[in-house]
Amino acid sequence: MKSMLSTVLTILPSITAGFSIPTPPGKYNITMSSGVLIDHSRGDRALMVSVFQPAECRSVVDVPYMPNATAAYQGAYIGKLFKLDFDFSPLLLQARLPVCSVSTPSKDQINDCSPVEDDLPVIILSSGLSSPRGLFHILASALASEGFTVFTADHPGETNVITYPDGHSVTFVGPDPVSLDIIAPYIQPRVLDTRLILDQLSNATAMGELFPQRGPRSFPTDRIAMVGHSLGGVTAVHAAAQDSRIRAVVDWDQQLFGPALSPNFTTPVMFFNRPNSTKLNWLDAWPQIQGPMFWAEVANTTHQTFFDPPMLLRAAGEDLASFADFAGTIDAEHMLRMQVAYALEWVKGAFAGKIGGPILEGQEQDKFPEVTVIERRGF
Numbered sequence: 392m393k394s395m396l397s398t399v400l401t402i403l404p405s406i407t408a409g410f411s412i413p414t415p416p417g418k419y420n421i422t423m424s425s426g427v428l429i430d431h432s433r434g435d436r437a438l439m440v441s442v443f444q445p446a447e448c449r450s451v452v453d454v455p456y457m458p459n460a461t462a463a464y465q466g467a468y469i470g471k472l473f474k475l476d477f478d479f480s481p482l483l484l485q486a487r488l489p490v491c492s493v494s495t496p497s498k499d500q501i502n503d504c505s506p507v508e509d510d511l512p513v514i515i516l517s518s519g520l521s522s523p524r525g526l527f528h529i530l531a532s533a534l535a536s537e538g539f540t541v542f543t544a545d546h547p548g549e550t551n552v553i554t555y556p557d558g559h560s561v562t563f564v565g566p567d568p569v570s571l572d573i574i575a576p577y578i579q580p581r582v583l584d585t586r587l588i589l590d591q592l593s594n595a596t597a598m599g600e601l602f603p604q605r606g607p608r609s610f611p612t613d614r615i616a617m618v619g620h621s622l623g624g625v626t627a628v629h630a631a632a633q634d635s636r637i638r639a640v641v642d643w644d645q646q647l648f649g650p651a652l653s654p655n656f657t658t659p660v661m662f663f664n665r666p667n668s669t670k671l672n673w674l675d676a677w678p679q680i681q682g683p684m685f686w687a688e689v690a691n692t693t694h695q696t697f698f699d700p701p702m703l704l705r706a707a708g709e710d711l712a713s714f715a716d717f718a719g720t721i722d723a724e725h726m727l728r729m730q731v732a733y734a735l736e737w738v739k740g741a742f743a744g745k746i747g748g749p750i751l752e753g754q755e756q757d758k759f760p761e762v763t764v765i766e767r768r769g770f
């Protein structure tokens with residue numbers, strides 16, 4: 392711990408100027424928007440969402456990774472939660488995402504940002520317990536850069552800190568994740584938040600408010616997938632079991648728990664986990680997964696390898712060796728590419744009604760040697 396503390400002190404000066412997250416791996420640049428969706432059926436519950444869309448542009452601008460108030464609060468929280476002698480706040484405050492600018496250009500600037508096309512498939516990306524959606528912006532960017540519109544949301548009454556467009560923040564002290572029974576009641580509110588997003592995709596007025604540049608037009612809802620980490624992965628399974636609009640599920644590193652799934656649940660589910668997840672209660676959960684299923688483990692990862700923090704540490708030039716217990720030893724950028732590659736081959740197959748492909752069928756073992764398939768079923 393002592394050595395980690397000295398790392399903090401030495402890296403601080405180098406990042407005060409801000410640092411850029413690498414451009415996302417896919418074939419497109421991306422845009423980032425955020426705004427509010429209101430659930431009138433649940434006491435005007437205000438859901439903050441971020442949306443990433445593929446675009447093409449000749450130059451990108453670096454925008455803050457997350458709002459300052461979220462960064463300051465959440466940075467301190469992560470250090471405490473994982474008992475690290477390291478304050479993530481400077482990292483979260485200084486990180487910048489490279490995006491195409493959709494804002495009105497100044498007179499000597501050409502606004503060259505053009506959206507890719509309008510009829511794109513949609514991914515709902517669900518964060519882990521208490522985690523602000525901002526900690527998924529790198530993953531969301533990576534998925535969007537492959538040609539998907541990606542939505543990610545905060546959950547009032549669960550997310551640690553939510554910063555609204557007027558700059559005010561609301562904090563919430565969530566449950567200590569000591570047992571799954573304590574966390575299970577948080578699943579259904581998330582399922583309903585997901586339903587709100589899916590409903591509003593067809594609401595041209597709501598979409599026009601969220602994307603003024605795009606105007607009052609709905610999004611297609613015939614190709615929707617849900618991907619999540621930790622509690623977000625479990626949320627994806629439960630949301631899909633209750634809503635047939637979700638046609639594919641990817642659960643990153645969370646065993647299944649919560650209420651029994653509906654017997655008509657045949658949506659394809661991928662489980663992509665850290666090593667030794669067979670020791671958890673997965674096997675008990677299998678009978679509930681009746682559709683196509685893919686289950687794999689990734690060597691040299693931890694639970695935290697499956698969301699943004701390792702990429703943030705890497706982009707800030709941190710010595711990742713001192714974070715091995717927290718972030719695993721796999722290269723963060725390689726991990727990001729692998730997560731996206733497996734998830735999207737799964738999702739695209741589900742949309743096409745024909746799951747499979749070189750990665751899922753084990754033909755790209757050289758590219759991703761860390762992956763061990765535990766079980767494949769129904770495809």
Ligand SMILES: *[C@@H]1O[C@H](CO)[C@@H](O)[C@H](O)[C@H]1NC(C)=O
Nearest residue numbers: 417418419420448449450451
């Ligand atoms: C993204 O934007 C940069 C400009 O900063 C450009 O050089 C690059 O080719 C773009 N990438 C894609 C995939 O469009």
Ligand SMILES: *[C@@H]1O[C@H](CO)[C@@H](O)[C@H](O)[C@H]1NC(C)=O
Nearest residue numbers: 407455458459460484485558
């Ligand atoms: C966020 O904090 C940085 C300094 O860390 C400051 O430069 C910037 O203006 C702040 N942004 C807002 C919106 O307050």
Ligand SMILES: *[C@@H]1O[C@H](CO)[C@@H](O)[C@H](O)[C@H]1NC(C)=O
Nearest residue numbers: 429431594595596597598600
């Ligand atoms: C559609 O969105 C508008 C604007 O947010 C909202 O006022 C309206 O209630 C929504 N309609 C439905 C059916 O949800």
Ligand SMILES: *[C@@H]1O[C@H](CO)[C@@H](O)[C@H](O)[C@H]1NC(C)=O
Nearest residue numbers: 631632633634635653655656
């Ligand atoms: C299962 O049935 C319920 C009730 O009819 C329905 O609301 C839900 O969408 C169905 N789920 C799937 C995945 O088809």
Ligand SMILES: *[C@@H]1O[C@H](CO)[C@@H](O)[C@H](O)[C@H]1NC(C)=O
Nearest residue numbers: 665666667668670690691692
């Ligand atoms: C996984 O379990 C095996 C057998 O119990 C053990 O040898 C190995 O160290 C474990 N690996 C990890 C990463 O926990």
Ligand SMILES: *[C@@H]1O[C@H](CO)[C@@H](O)[C@H](O)[C@H]1NC(C)=O
Nearest residue numbers: 689690691720721760761762
């Ligand atoms: C896991 O990491 C160790 C040490 O870096 C490395 O030797 C090993 O090859 C890695 N395992 C896989 C499957 O990549």
